[in-house]
Amino acid sequence: MTTHHPSELTLTAFAAGTLSEGASHVVAAHVVGCPHCREVTAMAEATGGALLDDMPPTEMAADALELALARIDRPAPHGTSAGLVFGRRRWLAPGVWITPGKIAARGREQLYRLDVPQGRRLPRHSHEGREFVAVLQGCFVDESGLYAVGDFGEADASDDHQPTVQGDTPCVCLIWTEGPLHMRDPIGRLLQPWLGI
Amino acid sequence: MDGRALFHEPIGGRPALAAVGRRGVVSAAEDRNDGLEDGATLILAVAAGDRAAFALLFTHYAPRVKTYLLRRGAGVQRAEELAQEALLSVWRKAGQFDPLRASPGAWIFTIARNLGVDDHRRARPVADALADDPSAAPEPPAAADARLDAAERDQRLREAVRALPADQLAVVRLSFFSDKPHAEIAAELGVPLGTVKSRLRLAFVRLRAGLEDFR
Numbered sequence: 001m002t003t004h005h006p007s008e009l010t011l012t013a014f015a016a017g018t019l020s021e022g023a024s025h026v027v028a029a030h031v032v033g034c035p036h037c038r039e040v041t042a043m044a045e046a047t048g049g050a051l052l053d054d055m056p057p058t059e060m061a062a063d064a065l066e067l068a069l070a071r072i073d074r075p076a077p078h079g080t081s082a083g084l085v086f087g088r089r090r091w092l093a094p095g096v097w098i099t100p101g102k103i104a105a106r107g108r109e110q111l112y113r114l115d116v117p118q119g120r121r122l123p124r125h126s127h128e129g130r131e132f133v134a135v136l137q138g139c140f141v142d143e144s145g146l147y148a149v150g151d152f153g154e155a156d157a158s159d160d161h162q163p164t165v166q167g168d169t170p171c172v173c174l175i176w177t178e179g180p181l182h183m184r185d186p187i188g189r190l191l192q193p194w195l196g197i
Numbered sequence: 198m199d200g201r202a203l204f205h206e207p208i209g210g211r212p213a214l215a216a217v218g219r220r221g222v223v224s225a226a227e228d229r230n231d232g233l234e235d236g237a238t239l240i241l242a243v244a245a246g247d248r249a250a251f252a253l254l255f256t257h258y259a260p261r262v263k264t265y266l267l268r269r270g271a272g273v274q275r276a277e278e279l280a281q282e283a284l285l286s287v288w289r290k291a292g293q294f295d296p297l298r299a300s301p302g303a304w305i306f307t308i309a310r311n312l313g314v315d316d317h318r319r320a321r322p323v324a325d326a327l328a329d330d331p332s333a334a335p336e337p338p339a340a341a342d343a344r345l346d347a348a349e350r351d352q353r354l355r356e357a358v359r360a361l362p363a364d365q366l367a368v369v370r371l372s373f374f375s376d377k378p379h380a381e382i383a384a385e386l387g388v389p390l391g392t393v394k395s396r397l398r399l400a401f402v403r404l405r406a407g408l409e410d411f412r
Contacts, residue, residue, distance in 0.1 A: 050357075
């Protein structure tokens with residue numbers, strides 16, 4: 001049962017198409033399987049439709065309709081690349097793997113899949129900016145609760161947490177961070193340049 | 198019907214517009230901001246290859262989509278091209294439109310949004326991941342009564358949006374038309390981030406309440 005959802009603010013930005021590519025992949029991973037958030041997203045899209053209906057018109061070129069009618073039977077332009085593409089996975093620690101997603105990054109944001117074995121505790125950290133997490137497999141627990149498959153975690157710069165993988169399977173998450181992590185303990189700080197996150 | 202010939206004739210009130218149903222013929226000249234009257238019927242006609250219906254949709258929606266893209270930050274030339282492209286997508290995808298799921302405006306909004314996003318990042322928009330979901334597949338064509346209900350639902354939502362208090366509407370608008378982080382939206386409005394969040398939440402409560410009977 002999904003208990004952690006994206007905020008309404010985040011779902012609205014998702015429906016409005018104003019999230020960065022990396023952020024929207026993580027929200028999409030949650031929304032696809034969450035009827036509640038699909039409903040909120042549909043509502044936000046309906047609101048977008050109402051705003052569009054209320055837009056003042058901007059004049060199109062005089063021959064715009066003629067051009068459109070002339071192009072109407074041409075085949076659709078071939079689509080752009082499909083879905084999310086991942087790069088090579090890298091080993092971080094025993095059982096811990098990071099697989100970067102290929103995105104058109106804004107600023108210092110990153111998108112990656114993180115595989116962490118059962119029972120593993122990650123270094124305590126905070127973030128520069130926001131962090132979105134969608135749990136794809138297994139579960140983890142941190143100060144804000146238990147996150148199982150389908151859950152969505154949303155943290156901002158003021159949150160400082162230490163996730164621990166629970167249960168008897170590895171935990172797999174799709175993670176987007178707006179800026180670098182700040183490690184809160186000496187080992188983490190030592191490893192950070194090498195972790196690259 | 199030859200599209201070129203059509204273009205040189207007045208479109209409004211053409212009796213050949215067979216698909217315009219029980220709510221009467223739509224005038225091409227109308228540009229009230231109430232959505233296009235019976236836009237759903239027009240999109241279904243477009244799905245059947247009706248160019249006259251397409252011309253009506255184009256005349257109504259292309260200039261609004263252009264405004265939307267301009268507000269999203271597209272240049273004038275790009276906004277014109279993308280508005281063209283959006284309406285051509287309406288022609289190609291009309292068969293996927295389901296009036297019970299979305300209003301014509303909402304459906305065209307998602308098309309324009311995806312083009313805007315795509316143009317911005319030159320990659321596939323995330324919303325397509327949702328479109329692949331089997332439960333999101335179009336349902337069989339709706340009965341006329343259900344369609345009228347859907348049209349009323351769309352009208353109610355439009356009215357609910359217009360009736361939002363100014364401070365809530367400002368947050369909704371900024372959420373839709375600027376890709377600034379919420380913290381910047383808060384700064385722009387001169388209120389704390391928590392206020393932006395609560396205004397948006399309140400706005401959604403009102404919009405839902407406006408649709409209460411349709412749930």
